[in-house]
Amino acid sequence: MTIKEAVGKFVRDGSYIFFGFFGARVPMAIVYEIVRQRKKNLDVGRGGLYDLDILIASGCVKRLDRGYGGGFEVLGLSPVFRRAVSNREIKVVEWSNTAFAWRLKAGAMGIPFIPIRTMMGTDTFRHSAARLVKCPYTGVKLCIVPACNPDVAMIHVNRCDPYGNAQIDGITVYDIEAARASRRVIITAERIVDEDSIRREPWRTCIPHFYVDAVVEVPWGSHPSNMPGEYYIDEEIFNEWIAQSKTREGVEAFLNRYVFGVEDFDGYLEAVGGLRKLKRLRDIELLRNAKTNTRCSA
């Protein structure tokens, strides 16, 4: 299956979507394809950085269950998010990051809610759909959050076999829970490997095939986000986006250049600087570039 087919088949207008991780290991090929196919009224789970920004700027998002959204961590705040909130183009429901992770966990466990011990006493709680309950065993006050079962989870991994048995090198954040909680799962992988290499080390499989509906091989598929062990964040593109997205005209120019102006993800990779750029990002990730701060190594 291609990215185009996977998005066309599984992501509908109005779908509740979850895309993996933040700032790193993001299924960007799918994000761009959703924009290209002009999907509408999406519900987005948890938030994100550049990925979320692109979807909001393209008018794809109706509602956001936010843990973190509207910023780029160290790189600053999002002009797009601010515009969208001020103009009431999106509705935001507040959560803490882990409250949202626990919602996915409940979804993955097949239970309707889960008790947690955060969010209580705050406006974050009041602007969420969390509730307070008394523990039937101990009597202590607990916060409960409803299970989240997205329509589609999109997760980028280091490698998987053609059936979707997936391996992630590094932190999994909430992606394992999301894959189990979602009705449909699209996996994009840096590399598709044969079934036998999965079977040799089955303990490395973190998403087993029976949860997975589509598998697409997309090398460099997290660009411009970080892919642990493969390539680092492309700060140039992030900064270009942050600068351009200050105006609607800038957003349009950026999207025309990198999304609508290219045929597919391969075309996009050419547009952002091609192999020369990608190799540089790999050097940074692997601490091979003398210019990076390798002396800091403990």
Added chain:
Amino acid sequence: MNYEKYRPVEMMVVAASRILEDKKSVFVGTGLPMIAAILAQKTHAQRLLLMFEAGGVGARVPTLPLGVGDSRTFYRATMAGSMCDVVEASQTGFVDFGFLGGAQIDKYGNLNATCIGEYDSPKVTLPGSGGGNDIGSLCWRTIITTMHEKRRFVEKLDFVTTPGYLTGPGAREEAGLPKGTGPYRVVTDLAVLGYDEMTKRMMLISVHPEVTVQQVVDNTGFQLVIPRTVRVTDPPTSEELRIMREEIDPKGIYISR
């Protein structure tokens, strides 16, 4: 490089790093907390366990991460886990320190990272809780770093994103938050502050060199508890400055100069 002179933000990071203790664990947020935690690890707290909310445990951070989930947060770590993994460790009481930033803080150490102005028609939209609420809810001792300005140290937050002592003594427990957890220190470019045991209100502990108590009061939008003796923070050592400038943030990403 000149190690005699230093910037207020450098004093702030150094003062924050000194609060962290050896053989303890700390949840680290994006930005200055990262530098402070790494600095502590490279000076007095070599066995300080760094934990990042996205799943990294025990990293030996090679270059400054741009966020709490990038590959630097689990470089040569002892575990690359999940968010549930690490935050559940703090929910069961295994994490000593939480380390956060914030746009606004009030006298009980509550934090706003959601919006400036009305929630429905904000002047500024901020990225929301992220992991802040979880860290502030669950860690035994939460440290906040923020610039000391009147618009940040406010009587009433525009939005309570992350719980401090909420409305005062007993309020955290009353709300359902784990007993014995909560705000511990606030480190700014002017001073180090803590909390009065009885009232849970923010209290001045030390002013940085060449800063007066009056200056701190003037830049705080609520009434501070001022004890009879206020110490002067020890200035950064040349070794602390060297490590920070040359090893941790040579590009000046966080500490722009």
